Amino acid sequence: MKLRSRAALAAMLTTGALVLTGCGAGGGDAGGTPAPGASGGTLTLGSLVDVTSFDPAASHVGHYMQYYQPVYDTLILREPNGDLSPMLATDWEYDDTNTELTMNLRDDVTFSDGEKFDAEAVKANIEHFKAANGPQASTAASIEGVRVVDEDTAVIELSAPDPGILLYMAASAGFMGSPAALDTEGIIADPVGSGPYELDVAATVTGATYTYTKRDDYWNPDLQKFDKIVIKSMQDVTARVNALVSGQINAGLLDAKTAVQGEGAGLTEITNPVDWQGLFLFDRAGSQAEPLGDVRVRQAINYAIDRQSLLDSLLLGNGEITSQITGTASAGYVEELDGYYDFDPKKAKALLTDAGYPDGFEITLPVNSADTIINAAIVQQLADVGITATQVVIPSTDYRNEIFTGKYSLGYYGIFQGDPWVAINHHIGPNAAFNPLKYTDDESAALIKEVQAGDDDAAQALTEYITEEAWFAPFYRVNQLYFFDKTVTVENQLQQAVPSIYNYAPAA
Amino acid sequence: MLIFLLRRLVAGVLLLFVISTITYVLLYFSSDGIAQNILGEFATPEQIALKQAELGLDQPLPVRYLEWLGGAITGDFGRSWFTSEPVVSALFNRLPVTLTIVIGALVIAAVLAALLGVAAAIKRGWVDRAVQLLSLAGDALPSFVVAIVLVTSLAIQARIFPATGFVPFAENPTLWLMSIALPITALVFQLVAQAAQQFRSAIIDVRRRDFVRTLRSRGLSEREVVFKHVLRSAAPAALTILSLQFVGLLGGSVIIEQIFALPGVGPLAVLSTTQGDIPIVMGVVVYTVVMVIIVNLVVDLVNGWLNPKVRVS
Numbered sequence: 001m002k003l004r005s006r007a008a009l010a011a012m013l014t015t016g017a018l019v020l021t022g023c024g025a026g027g028g029d030a031g032g033t034p035a036p037g038a039s040g041g042t043l044t045l046g047s048l049v050d051v052t053s054f055d056p057a058a059s060h061v062g063h064y065m066q067y068y069q070p071v072y073d074t075l076i077l078r079e080p081n082g083d084l085s086p087m088l089a090t091d092w093e094y095d096d097t098n099t100e101l102t103m104n105l106r107d108d109v110t111f112s113d114g115e116k117f118d119a120e121a122v123k124a125n126i127e128h129f130k131a132a133n134g135p136q137a138s139t140a141a142s143i144e145g146v147r148v149v150d151e152d153t154a155v156i157e158l159s160a161p162d163p164g165i166l167l168y169m170a171a172s173a174g175f176m177g178s179p180a181a182l183d184t185e186g187i188i189a190d191p192v193g194s195g196p197y198e199l200d201v202a203a204t205v206t207g208a209t210y211t212y213t214k215r216d217d218y219w220n221p222d223l224q225k226f227d228k229i230v231i232k233s234m235q236d237v238t239a240r241v242n243a244l245v246s247g248q249i250n251a252g253l254l255d256a257k258t259a260v261q262g263e264g265a266g267l268t269e270i271t272n273p274v275d276w277q278g279l280f281l282f283d284r285a286g287s288q289a290e291p292l293g294d295v296r297v298r299q300a301i302n303y304a305i306d307r308q309s310l311l312d313s314l315l316l317g318n319g320e321i322t323s324q325i326t327g328t329a330s331a332g333y334v335e336e337l338d339g340y341y342d343f344d345p346k347k348a349k350a351l352l353t354d355a356g357y358p359d360g361f362e363i364t365l366p367v368n369s370a371d372t373i374i375n376a377a378i379v380q381q382l383a384d385v386g387i388t389a390t391q392v393v394i395p396s397t398d399y400r401n402e403i404f405t406g407k408y409s410l411g412y413y414g415i416f417q418g419d420p421w422v423a424i425n426h427h428i429g430p431n432a433a434f435n436p437l438k439y440t441d442d443e444s445a446a447l448i449k450e451v452q453a454g455d456d457d458a459a460q461a462l463t464e465y466i467t468e469e470a471w472f473a474p475f476y477r478v479n480q481l482y483f484f485d486k487t488v489t490v491e492n493q494l495q496q497a498v499p500s501i502y503n504y505a506p507a508a
Numbered sequence: 509m510l511i512f513l514l515r516r517l518v519a520g521v522l523l524l525f526v527i528s529t530i531t532y533v534l535l536y537f538s539s540d541g542i543a544q545n546i547l548g549e550f551a552t553p554e555q556i557a558l559k560q561a562e563l564g565l566d567q568p569l570p571v572r573y574l575e576w577l578g579g580a581i582t583g584d585f586g587r588s589w590f591t592s593e594p595v596v597s598a599l600f601n602r603l604p605v606t607l608t609i610v611i612g613a614l615v616i617a618a619v620l621a622a623l624l625g626v627a628a629a630i631k632r633g634w635v636d637r638a639v640q641l642l643s644l645a646g647d648a649l650p651s652f653v654v655a656i657v658l659v660t661s662l663a664i665q666a667r668i669f670p671a672t673g674f675v676p677f678a679e680n681p682t683l684w685l686m687s688i689a690l691p692i693t694a695l696v697f698q699l700v701a702q703a704a705q706q707f708r709s710a711i712i713d714v715r716r717r718d719f720v721r722t723l724r725s726r727g728l729s730e731r732e733v734v735f736k737h738v739l740r741s742a743a744p745a746a747l748t749i750l751s752l753q754f755v756g757l758l759g760g761s762v763i764i765e766q767i768f769a770l771p772g773v774g775p776l777a778v779l780s781t782t783q784g785d786i787p788i789v790m791g792v793v794v795y796t797v798v799m800v801i802i803v804n805l806v807v808d809l810v811n812g813w814l815n816p817k818v819r820v821s
Contacts, residue, residue, distance in 0.1 A: 050779075052591040060548060133555050135548030190593050206593060208674075208771035232769065234672065235779070238656070239769040242671035246664045374572065398783045400549065401541035426550070433550055 013279040043488065043504055044229040046240045046252030048497075050207055054191035054199070055126065055182075056175035057132035062416075063253075063496040064135040065171070068502040070212040070229050071112075072193035074120070075103060075172035076166060080503050082329055082494035084166055088176055088194070098161035098454070103169075105152040109219050111178035113192045116158075119154035119386070122146055124179035126156070129172075136172035138425075139164070143173075149393050161452055163421040180252035196224045196501075207233055213425055225505045244483055262483040263349040271318070271479040272492040275414045276325055278474035279305075280427070284439045289363050292409055296355040298470035302341035303348035305386040311476045311490035317455040324467045325427075327417025329494055332459030335468050344428055360386020366408045367505060370396035378412060406436035414478065418495060420451050420459035428466065439471075524794065527715075531793045532576065535786050542784035546590055563589055576790060585794070586787040588780070594751065595774065595791035598651065598776060603795070605674050606765065606772035607721035610757045612692045617699035618750055625707025625746070626734060631694050641703060646701030655694035659767070672769035683696050693766050695761065697728045706749045710742035717741075744811045751807040755800050 018336040023470060032059045048364045051067035052058065058067045077087035089103040110116040123146040135326050147155040168174065181192035189206070191199050197212035212229040212249045232249060235241045241258040245265040254262050262269060281300065285336065286293015307321035323340035326332045352360060365382075367375040379389045397445050403411035412474065415427060427434035444465060450458030466472070480497055491503040543559040544551055551559075560566050562576065581587055585595035627641035663671040669690050675683040714720065715738055723733050762774030768769060779790035 084718075095779075127607055132560055133547065135546075136550065137547075137555060138550040138552060141552075204596070205771055206591070207776065232673070234769045235775065236766040236769065238767050239672045240766075242659050242664060243769065246667065246671035248670060377561070397784075402545045406547075433552075493671055 004085070010090055013068045027321050040156050041226060041229060041506060043084075043226045044230045044232065046232050046234045046243055046249040048235060050235070050251055051210065053188045055127045055132065055187050056172070057134040057137070057175045057192070059172040059175055060135045061171050062433070063099060065212065065496060066231060066498060066501055067270050068175055068191075069195065070197035071178060071191040071195040071199055072175040073109070073195050074170050075176065076170040076174060077172040078167070078297075078493070078500070080491040080493050081499070084170060089169070092166070092292065093303045093413045099158040101156040101158065101165060102149075103154050103156065105154060106219065107152045110217070111192055111194045111440060112198050112215060113178050113180060115178045117176060117194055118151045119148040121179050122154040123148055124182060125176050128182045133174075139168040140173050152329075156213060161454070163452060164419065164425065165455055167419060167422065169441070185296050191257060194219075196220070197229055209233075213314065223502055224480070227424065229501065241322070244485070247485070249469050250488050251482065254481050254483055256318050256481070259316075259318065259481045259483070263483075267483040267485055270482050270490060273327065273417070273477040274480050274495060274497050275416050275478045276322060276327070276474050277412070277414035277476060277478055278325075278472055279410055279412055280434070280472055281410050281470065282406075282435070282439070282485045284289070284469070284471055285437065287437065288407035291355070291357055291361045292365070294355040295469055296351040297357065299341070300348040300351040300355070300385060301382070302345045302388070302470050302473045303351065304376075304381050305388070305473060305475060307344045314374060315476070315478060318481060319476045321476045323462055323473050325472050326423070326463045327495070329420055329479065330417060330459070331456040332420040332423075332463040334463050335458050337463065340467050345385050352386060357386070362388045362390060363409065364391040365391055366399075367393050368396050368399040368405050368412070369393050371412070374412065404434055415476065416495060420462065421454075424451060428462075428471075453454070461495055516801075516805050520556065524797050527797050528577075528790065528794055529573070532573050532790060534571065535789060536572065538566055539784060540787065542589065542786070545783050553736055574607060578792070580794065583792045588785050588788050590783055590785050598788060598790050599773065602771055602773045604676075604775055605759060605770050606758070606774060608774070609688055609691045609695065611763070611771070612753065613695035613699060613757065614750055614754055616692065617696045617703055618746070620696065621703035621707050622739065625705040625711055625742075626739065628704070628708040629711035630734060630747055636708070643701040643705050646697045649697060651694045651698055651703045651760060651769060654697050655690065655767050658690045658694055664821055674770045680711060691764050694764055695757065697743075697819050699750070699757075701748050702751050702753065706746040707742060710745040711738055714738045714741045729794060738766060740815045745815050746809050747811055753804050754803045758796055763808065
């Protein structure tokens with residue numbers, strides 16, 4: 001064979017191979033998506049995360065909620081402003097001891113496999129949630145069991161009063177799947193819930209595109225604002241911003257740097273201060289790092305940090321500096337505390353001298369390998385008041401696990417600003433996972449007890465105490481920057497990284 | 509020929525075994541935080557212990573490795589610890605996407621490099637200098653920089669191509685082509701740069717040889733001499749470079765797949781490695797080694813086909 005024909009043959013074979021390989025994969029849609037329009041249409045979202053399992057017990061909160069909400073209803077609905085509304089439960093009531101929560105349920109709901117939703121379904125779901133050991137399993141820790149009173153009445157029995165339970169019933173623990181599907185393997189890829197949409201498995205590619213289509217016999221057509229919802233998993237912010245500005249997705253989360261592109265493309269931005277970032281001062285008893293046991297030293301650290309410069313240079317100003325770890329919408333928020341510690345290195349040095357460290361001291365600081373700039377800033381600002389921080393670099397993938405093991409006396413981290421009881425369980429209480437050295441003292445323990453009993457004033461007193469005792473050195477609240485195009489309207493969801501599915505509607 | 513293939517296959521299997529063992533051992537020593545990663549930040553120590561037992565993380569290394577090996581030999585690579593998806597199906601679903609852009613980029617780069625190399629070697633003068641400059645530029649520009657420029661100009665501003673996403677050929681051939689055009693172009697730049705230089709040097713060298721003079725003296729046109737004979741002799745050098753680049757592409761395509769949100773093996777590899785999803789990581793490693801072995805073998809065979817002189821007997 002001559003070279004020409006050989007080459008031609010080779011070219012044809014390769015093209016054929018290419019075509020065949022292209023056949024194999026599933027895919028999403030390219031190009032622009034059809035606009036939602038006023039009476040239905042498709043909503044396409046870009047998501048930071050990928051759903052790993054559609055088992056409701058495997059659900060996480062935050063970004064993951066968008067994957068579960070189309071197919072699963074929760075017992076309680078959380079409104080954008082944080083209020084609780086009926087959903088699968090019509091109303092609920094505690095008994096006098098606050099350990100029995102009676103929930104009255106809707107009687108007109110069926111799952112997409114035809115099974116009826118009733119109190120038995122609630123029992124099956126909550127038991128499955130606890131047994132499955134999923135990422136949010138600890139939110140059901142105080143639930144001992146569920147008692148079925150009759151078909152549409154269930155009583156959730158608690159081991160102790162838990163002010164967070166109603167919130168958890170509006171989140172992962174509250175997702176209700178069909179009992180028949182719960183313990184099957186199929187539910188991982190094929191959810192069976194009572195939600196407004198159903199997963200279109202044929203049009204879904206794991207790790208890339210998830211397509212949900214409107215369910216015909218859904219009990220609340222008002223929540224079905226679209227005919228179809230498509231969620232594209234796009235971890236990379238470059239892909240997300242490109243998809244947004246070119247019209248491939250209607251909405252998505254950007255960061256400080258890509259926000260500029262979003263604004264330039266004429267997209268609407270809504271901000272949500274979900275997290276605070278700053279230093280956790282774990283060793284308040286001084287067991288490992290003796291200086292930290294003195295409140296003046298911890299306060300000195302607070303005075304040493306130039307919050308505004310950090311916010312301006314790292315987040316381009318997208319946030320708000322603060323000295324308290326409580327968010328503005330929380331019952332424990334005290335407005336005056338936002339500016340409790342200003343940037344005052346002189347005062348920091350004076351406090352250190354008072355505490356007996358006129359020449360400062362040395363401390364080991366774990367740092368995330370990916371946060372080079374903030375690490376340098378922290379080390380510099382601490383050094384300016386005499387505190388020499390020896391950095392221990394931890395690979396970013398191990399960072400979160402490492403710093404909360406109790407090996408370190410302090411560490412930089414970002415965490416959500418939850419409601420008082422949620423925050424206590426998360427990073428304030430003696431057994432909180434993010435309080436690794438289990439620090440507790442009488443005054444905070446007493447306040448925590450009162451918060452558990454439902455006392456909002458105690459929540460504020462606790463915030464004041466924690467701030468004055470400098471348990472942390474918060475830097476700022478970080479704004480989530482959510483962008484969307486002209487075809488939709490979106491409302492932010494309180495304390496949630498991205499809006500709930502229910503908060504989107506076609507633009508008029 | 510058969511013995512050659514057999515020897516290569518045996519060598520390939522040995523290589524697979526060695527690399528998978530080393531990888532597994534390395535992963536074993538970094539598997540501390542995996543259960544915590546799966547369960548999330550709220551996990552209690554009891555939950556973590558339960559998860560570790562479930563995944564076999566509390567077993568000693570030899571036991572764990574032999575269990576994995578036993579499954580792997582029969583084709584069962586287990587399931588992802590995070591998504592419960594079977595490793596084999598996770599890889600197979602994503603392979604077509606990665607191979608499409610990698611093979612597409614290689615083929616186009618090979619053709620372009622051959623043409624540019626011939627032009628530079630034959631014409632010399634300003635053409636040669638231009639090609640060398642282009643090669644320098646292509647070599648210096650990382651593929652993701654090219655990708656971003658392409659996306660900004662052709663996808664966002666001009667709206668000709670989609671900015672992200674992959675459309676399978678079966679769904680819509682035209683859209684398929686549009687969805688792979690930018691990723692492939694971004695990859696081609698760097699590939700052409702190196703391969704063109706190789707072609708150019710090899711062609712200049714071959715043209716000086718005696719047999720070429722003989723062909724010319726027999727009255728063959730320059731075109732026939734170059735494309736039918738010289739190129740065949742010069743091909744092995746460039747094809748070897750391309751086979752090396754293929755290996756590099758398996759890793760280099762990861763960032764392209766992230767930027768264009770293509771559901772290929774790249775993002776899977778990155779995510780599984782950072783999370784510690786060992787079954788998937790092992791699957792990716794095995795697949796990568798297999799790809800390298802196959803490509804090296806294919807290149808050797810193609811070289812032999814094009815140029816009988818380098819054929820292995």
